[in-house]
Amino acid sequence: MTGYPANPILVLVDVSLSGELRSGAAELIGAATSVGTAVALALAPSGNSERLGTELAALGASQVLIAETEELSSSVVVPTVDALSAAAAIVKPEAVLASNSIRGRDATARFAARSGSALAVDAVGITRDEEGVIAHHSVYGGAYLVDSAASTGPLVITLRQGSSDLRAEALQPNIQLLQVDPSGTPDATITSYRETVAASSRPELRGADIVVSGGRGLGSGENFTLVEGLADALGGAIGASRAAVDAGYVPPAMQVGQTGVTVAPQLYIALGISGAIQHRAGMQTSKTIIAINKDPDAPIFEIADFGVVGDIFTVVPQLVAAIESRRG
Amino acid sequence: MKIIVLMKEVPDTYGERTLDLETGLLNRSASEPVLDEITERALEVALSHRDGNANTEVVLLTVGPDGTLPATLRKGLAMGADRAVHVHDPALLGADLTLTAQVIAAASKHIGFDLVIAGNASTDGGGGALPAMLAELLGVAGLASLGTVVLDELTASGSCNTEYDSFEATIDLPGVISVTEALPDARFPNFKGIMAAKKKPFETLDLAQLGITLGEETARSIVIAAAQRPARNAGIRIEDAGDAGDQIAEFLAQNQLIKGRSA
Numbered sequence A: 001m002t003g004y005p006a007n008p009i010l011v012l013v014d015v016s017l018s019g020e021l022r023s024g025a026a027e028l029i030g031a032a033t034s035v036g037t038a039v040a041l042a043l044a045p046s047g048n049s050e051r052l053g054t055e056l057a058a059l060g061a062s063q064v065l066i067a068e069t070e071e072l073s074s075s076v077v078v079p080t081v082d083a084l085s086a087a088a089a090i091v092k093p094e095a096v097l098a099s100n101s102i103r104g105r106d107a108t109a110r111f112a113a114r115s116g117s118a119l120a121v122d123a124v125g126i127t128r129d130e131e132g133v134i135a136h137h138s139v140y141g142g143a144y145l146v147d148s149a150a151s152t153g154p155l156v157i158t159l160r161q162g163s164s165d166l167r168a169e170a171l172q173p174n175i176q177l178l179q180v181d182p183s184g185t186p187d188a189t190i191t192s193y194r195e196t197v198a199a200s201s202r203p204e205l206r207g208a209d210i211v212v213s214g215g216r217g218l219g220s221g222e223n224f225t226l227v228e229g230l231a232d233a234l235g236g237a238i239g240a241s242r243a244a245v246d247a248g249y250v251p252p253a254m255q256v257g258q259t260g261v262t263v264a265p266q267l268y269i270a271l272g273i274s275g276a277i278q279h280r281a282g283m284q285t286s287k288t289i290i291a292i293n294k295d296p297d298a299p300i301f302e303i304a305d306f307g308v309v310g311d312i313f314t315v316v317p318q319l320v321a322a323i324e325s326r327r328g
Numbered sequence B: 001m002k003i004i005v006l007m008k009e010v011p012d013t014y015g016e017r018t019l020d021l022e023t024g025l026l027n028r029s030a031s032e033p034v035l036d037e038i039t040e041r042a043l044e045v046a047l048s049h050r051d052g053n054a055n056t057e058v059v060l061l062t063v064g065p066d067g068t069l070p071a072t073l074r075k076g077l078a079m080g081a082d083r084a085v086h087v088h089d090p091a092l093l094g095a096d097l098t099l100t101a102q103v104i105a106a107a108s109k110h111i112g113f114d115l116v117i118a119g120n121a122s123t124d125g126g127g128g129a130l131p132a133m134l135a136e137l138l139g140v141a142g143l144a145s146l147g148t149v150v151l152d153e154l155t156a157s158g159s160c161n162t163e164y165d166s167f168e169a170t171i172d173l174p175g176v177i178s179v180t181e182a183l184p185d186a187r188f189p190n191f192k193g194i195m196a197a198k199k200k201p202f203e204t205l206d207l208a209q210l211g212i213t214l215g216e217e218t219a220r221s222i223v224i225a226a227a228q229r230p231a232r233n234a235g236i237r238i239e240d241a242g243d244a245g246d247q248i249a250e251f252l253a254q255n256q257l258i259k260g261r262s263a
């Protein structure tokens, strides 16, 4: 029986149905390592354990628990909750950390309810004091910073994707297969499935350093090439307003704001976006904000570091050309 | 079929939302209370099912302080729900997700249900966790963040777009689902609905009536600090006089935001 390290933080990483690590693992393990020792937990079909264990150790997991399961393609969440329960029983973690992804949240929320633990969702960072792990939250569109902790027991935390830059040093693989007893809790059955992470040369919206977003002012999905052109010239990711999503210009995954993705990049450029309060809630903590809008009274100008009252269809092509010529 | 719709009162996102820095709690008086838009869409799912299935009962359930909530919740009755249940108790002030989920689970059992429909996440800092916690506490299947929903007497199905994948799934009832803003906008209450709402059953419950006693030793998520970030100010604003693109490029260059070609 392996002993468990001091201050263990149990980290649930997102893995694809075929056993590939999703993008958030390095961030989760980095954050966990800053407050304790990261013990990673992954569910995957058998045959992936060696590779996953090695990859997770390289990201800084001091121990890797793999729950081998063939159920991921049919069951939505219960196998993950059962694995979390089994892992927590042996690791006795100080905190449980997962990504604030739809699946990460679904599994940890159920785990918190099952184990009677305190839950802190959508943290933007974690630290610790003498009494334990603290989750930091950015609420009401970043207008407030709130810290939370568990009154007793482990704190179950979901970390906003792309919110932490901390990365851990690689460690030697220490892999253990986790025995999981099925709880028998009823689960949803998957009837059809499709991967949607397209191999893209552009950075992911969450955690990107530069984000260029387009709104209803683009006028059509085709015109989003304007947004793409500027994003590519700057090496940035693409976002959108809800009006652009509702109009079908771009898929919902690109929505920035209250009910979409929250971003806090070095640079945010808003093209043809009015800057409704719900949009601002998702981007107003960006370091530098640039806005181009033909309406001088658009509220986006109230928070823009550099605002241009003008037509995106003339200003953006000129801007892209000027960037290209400066980059040489 | 009996459907419970979880409705939540939140400060209007169009208004200024403020936190009490002493308690870390929402300042309820500072902003206009409204039904969270996403919970109205959840109600729309239930009502449109009832439109085609007359033997459907739609019950609204909410947990939150007394005050404006009963009036706010009446809008859901005016839209067409059959009755409403409001749980409030002084002991629930500052309730965290875990406690709120326990209370909603107890109230759901009290009401009885085939299906519970919630929003995927609440706009007032809620974390999109409650429906999953509820499903676990009730020991039933759950399906979160659905962008489409199909209901029949025995099952609930729908599609979910996650950050990485997209799937369709189905649960056997009883169960809990949550829906996203991809679902249609809710119907407006009409005059007849508003008048009828005044006479619809409206039950109020406290923790004792639900058989809940709060243990000191229960694990809770507690706020230990709250601070306000300084508001953001407007910077430079120019009118395009034909060279705005060049000016932005100059601004970007000065701020080291143009990267060289990295091949």
Ligand SMILES: Cc1cc2nc3c(=O)[nH]c(=O)nc-3n(C[C@H](O)[C@H](O)[C@H](O)COP(=O)(O)OP(=O)(O)OC[C@H]3O[C@@H](n4cnc5c(N)ncnc54)[C@H](O)[C@@H]3O)c2cc1C
Binding pocket: A214, A215, A216, A217, A218, A240, A241, A242, A243, A244, A255, A256, A257, A258, A259, A260, A261, A271, A272, A273, A274, A275, A276, A277, A278, A279, A282, A292, A293, A294, A295, A298, A310, A311, A312, A313, B013, B037, B038, B123
């Ligand atoms: C509960 C709730 C949640 C919400 N969540 C979100 C959210 O997450 N994200 C979000 O974005 N919104 C959200 N909204 C919607 C929000 O209120 C606004 O409706 C939306 O942000 C508007 O998008 P927009 O700025 O693209 O469109 P509009 O407000 O229509 O603005 C378009 C802008 O483009 C400008 N324009 C037009 N043509 C040009 C041109 N050629 N050149 C330059 N400028 C041009 C116009 O002057 C205008 O300012 C939410 C609303 C509610 C009620």
Ligand SMILES: Nc1ncnc2c1ncn2[C@@H]1O[C@H](COP(=O)(O)O)[C@@H](O)[C@H]1O
Binding pocket: B006, B007, B008, B036, B038, B039, B042, B061, B062, B063, B064, B100, B117, B118, B119, B120, B121, B122, B123, B125, B126, B127, B128, B129, B130, B131
């Ligand atoms: N206090 C509450 N009363 C009723 N329903 C709630 C309450 N809190 C959350 N919900 C429901 O759960 C959904 C997700 O909320 P949350 O987990 O807080 O983001 C909401 O859209 C509501 O449907």
